[in-house]
Amino acid sequence: MATETLITGELKRTIDDRYRLTLPPEMAKAVTDENGKTVMVKERAGCVSLWRAADWQKRLDDGIAIIQQKISAGRMEERWSEVQRLGRLLSTRSRDIQLANRSRVLVPEGFREFLNVQPGGEVMIVGAAICIEIWNPTNWLELLQTEMPEFSPLFKDLSG
Amino acid sequence: MATETLITGELKRTIDDRYRLTLPPEMAKAVTDENGKTVMVKERAGCVSLWRAADWQKRLDDGIAIIQQKISAGRMEERWSEVQRLGRLLSTRSRDIQLANRSRVLVPEGFREFLNVQPGGEVMIVGAAICIEIWNPTNWLELLQTEMPEFSPLFKDLSG
C-alpha cells in the first residue's frame, strides 16, 4: 500500500457549472498514483470515492483474472447471468480519471446522476482513511445522523 | 467463447431520429463475430443486449440441449406448458442485426417499445462482460441504486 498516513478531513466544496471541483492538494496527492492516475468509484447513491488507480486496480485484477480463467475453462456455463450481472456492475462501478492541474476533478457523465448534483451545487469532501469520498450533502447528513452514535464503539474496536 | 477480455465501459448516447445509435468502435468490434453478425436480445423491459451472433447461438444451443435432455429423461412431464411458453419467448426474444457504417445500430421495430425510447431520446450503453447492454436511463439508474451494494459479494463469489 502506498499511503502511509490515513486520509482525513472534511470540507465543503461547490461543483462548477462544468462539473468540476478542486481537491485540497494533500488529498489530491493521496489519490494520485505514480502515473498520475486516479479512479472514481460509485459507492452508494449520493456518494462516490477516489482512489489511487494502481491500488484500486490491484484489488480487482486478481479476481478478474480468476473469472476469465474460469470462463475460458468452461466453468461458467451454468452461471452466465451472474457473469453478465457482475460485468454490468464492473462497468459502471469505476472510471479512470485524471486530475487536472494536479488537483481538479471533472465528475464524469454517469457519476453526476449517481451523486445527484447539479452545476453550482455543493458536495462534502471527506477523507475516509484509505480513500476520499465525495458526498451529496443530504446523504452525508443522513449518514452522520445514523452512524455517529456508532463512532465510539467502532473506534474502540478498531484501535483496541 | 470468443472474447478474451471482459467487455466493460459505460456511456450515454442519444438515439437519432431514425432509431439508430452509434457504438464506440471497440464495443462494436466486441459484439461482431467473424461473419460480421450481431444479435440483439430482449433482456427485460428497458434493456436489450448485443452479442456476437456465434456466441449467442452457442448459448442458445446449450440451453436447448439441457432442456431436451430433461425432456427425454421424463423430467418435463409436468411442465409442458412452461416449455411451450419458453418456445414462444424464444422466437421474439432475439433478432439478427448488422452494424452499419460508423458502427451504427438500428434498433429494430419491436425492440423500440421494449426499450421505451423515442427518437432523440437517450440511452445508456453498458459493457456486461460477455455482451453489451443498451438501457433506458431510468431503468438503469434504478438498477444501479439497488444492485450496486451486491457487487462485492458477487465478485467474491465468482472469483472465489
Place this chain on the structure above:
DNA sequence: GATCATTTTGGGTTGGTTACCCACATCACA
C-alpha cells in the same frame, strides 16, 4: 498590517467526437 506564496475559482481556446440533418436507396402497396 503588508507582502508574498499558495490555493481556488472562473473562463478562454482548441481539437476530437457526437448528434442532428438531409439526400438517396429500398421496399411495399396502390
Place this chain on the structure above:
DNA sequence: TGTGATGTGGGTAACCAACCCAAAATGATC
C-alpha cells in the same frame, strides 16, 4: 410507375473535455 414509409450513408455544426492562463481568495511570514 408513383407514393410514402423505412433503412442507409455521410456532411457539418454544436458540444464537451483537456489544456491553458488570469483573477480572486486564502493563508503564511515578517
